[in-house]
Amino acid sequence: MSDHKSQEPKSLFKRLPKIIVPTHYDLTIQPRLDKFTFNGDVNIHLKVKEPTSSIVLYAAELEIDNVTIKSDSKNTQEGKVEYDKESERIAVNFNEKLEVGDYALTLKFVGEINNRMRGFYRNKYTTPDGIEIRYGASTQFEPADCRRAFPCWDEPNFKATFDITLITPKNLRAISNMPVISENEYANDKEWKIIKFDRTPIMSTYLVAFVIGEYDYVETKDLYGVNMKVYTPVGKKEHGQFALDTAAKVLPFYADYFNIQYPIAKADQIAISDFAAGAMENWGLITYRETRLLIDPKFSSMDTRQRVAGTVSHELAHQWFGNLVTMDWWIDLWLNEGFARWIQYLAVDKYYPEFDIWTQYVADVFTTFLISDALKSSHPIEVPIGMFIIKDILY
Ligand SMILES: [Zn+2]
Numbered sequence: 001m002s003d004h005k006s007q008e009p010k011s012l013f014k015r016l017p018k019i020i021v022p023t024h025y026d027l028t029i030q031p032r033l034d035k036f037t038f039n040g041d042v043n044i045h046l047k048v049k050e051p052t053s054s055i056v057l058y059a060a061e062l063e064i065d066n067v068t069i070k071s072d073s074k075n076t077q078e079g080k081v082e083y084d085k086e087s088e089r090i091a092v093n094f095n096e097k098l099e100v101g102d103y104a105l106t107l108k109f110v111g112e113i114n115n116r117m118r119g120f121y122r123n124k125y126t127t128p129d130g131i132e133i134r135y136g137a138s139t140q141f142e143p144a145d146c147r148r149a150f151p152c153w154d155e156p157n158f159k160a161t162f163d164i165t166l167i168t169p170k171n172l173r174a175i176s177n178m179p180v181i182s183e184n185e186y187a188n189d190k191e192w193k194i195i196k197f198d199r200t201p202i203m204s205t206y207l208v209a210f211v212i213g214e215y216d217y218v219e220t221k222d223l224y225g226v227n228m229k230v231y232t233p234v235g236k237k238e239h240g241q242f243a244l245d246t247a248a249k250v251l252p253f254y255a256d257y258f259n260i261q262y263p264i265a266k267a268d269q270i271a272i273s274d275f276a277a278g279a280m281e282n283w284g285l286i287t288y289r290e291t292r293l294l295i296d297p298k299f300s301s302m303d304t305r306q307r308v309a310g311t312v313s314h315e316l317a318h319q320w321f322g323n324l325v326t327m328d329w330w331i332d333l334w335l336n337e338g339f340a341r342w343i344q345y346l347a348v349d350k351y352y353p354e355f356d357i358w359t360q361y362v363a364d365v366f367t368t369f370l371i372s373d374a375l376k377s378s379h380p381i382e383v384p385i386g387m388f389i390i391k392d393i394l395y
């Protein structure tokens with residue numbers, strides 16, 4: 001006999017079943033920067049396609065304190081939450097079976113504004129005089145961290161519309177994917193405001209974004225009347241001008257090239273003080289690492305200008321390729337990224353021919369690819385992707 005304990009095999013990753021499909025989210029978030037927490041409330045409209053007494057969706061690092069479901073016939077019942085921390089999912093169980101039909105599932109929750117640059121996380125910055133340290137907060141959801149900000153069907157092919165509301169102190173800017181439709185004093189506290197944003201197009205959860213903090217900005221309109229802003233740290237708005245000029249040319253170029261108008265009334269870009277990747281193509285609110293968006297008109301090098309022009313052109317391409325047309329699952333991310341990488345060179349070459357960017361493409365992109373492809377560890381473009389590996393994929 002051996003004392004070797006038999007281990008339960010880990011169950012294989014399975015995507016969420018299609019018997020329950022979300023169609024719309026009403027999301028309200030109230031951040032508390034003094035405590036690095038937030039309160040949230042989400043009302044998810046969904047279609048139940050097969051009778052069930054349990055709804056499974058994603059939620060991670062959230063404390064859920066109240067769940068109710070309301071049917072079309074206005075019957076309301078409370079649900080009990082069962083957490084599966086390893087798979088980052090919850091099951092909401094109901095005493096009475098849900099029949100086929102339309103429902104609204106409401107969850108109230110509390111989360112952490114974390115310091116890990118994923119989900120809804122804190123941004124540390126210094127006041128322009130260099131004396132005081134302050135915090136804002138922003139989101140980074142791709143590929144699988146929307147679930148850290150609110151419970152949701154956090155897989156790219158569960159597309160829905162989103163009505164987002166932020167409740168923040170009056171002195172902070174609050175920005176999201178869509179234009180503001182109303183801004184009022186918050187009834188419960190005169191020092192706070194409540195900002196409602198317009199409804200998003202139908203889209204994946206990984207593209208939802210919101211940012212709060214102190215920012216300056218420069219703004220313009222593109223050829224087709226899309227409002228464009230580049231948000232910068234306070235006192236540095238002229239550092240956003242180069243990216244704004246580039247974006248105002250490239251956005252209408254893509255609209256013409258794809259023959260599809262950009263579908264949102266604004267296209268904002270913002271420099272975030274703590275940012276893990278280079279940039280993130282959230283629809284209508286692209287977030288950047290500061291060095292990928294800001295140009296000091298006096299001191300930035302030619303190399304930095306080329307990098308900023310390339311990154312801006314790349315993220316704007318995703319507004320169509322990735323955001324409007326989205327891969328069914330992360331296995332096809334290579335197509336999304338490969339196309340955006342290629343067309344960024346086309347756009348940069350059109351507006352900055354003096355960069356001679358295609359020559360650099362051969363040196364920087366093509367030869368790098370050949371090096372990876374020559375390795376024994378090289379693999380097919382498509383590899384099966386489970387839940388945990390998607391956290392390490394490259395964009
Ligand atoms: Zn990309």
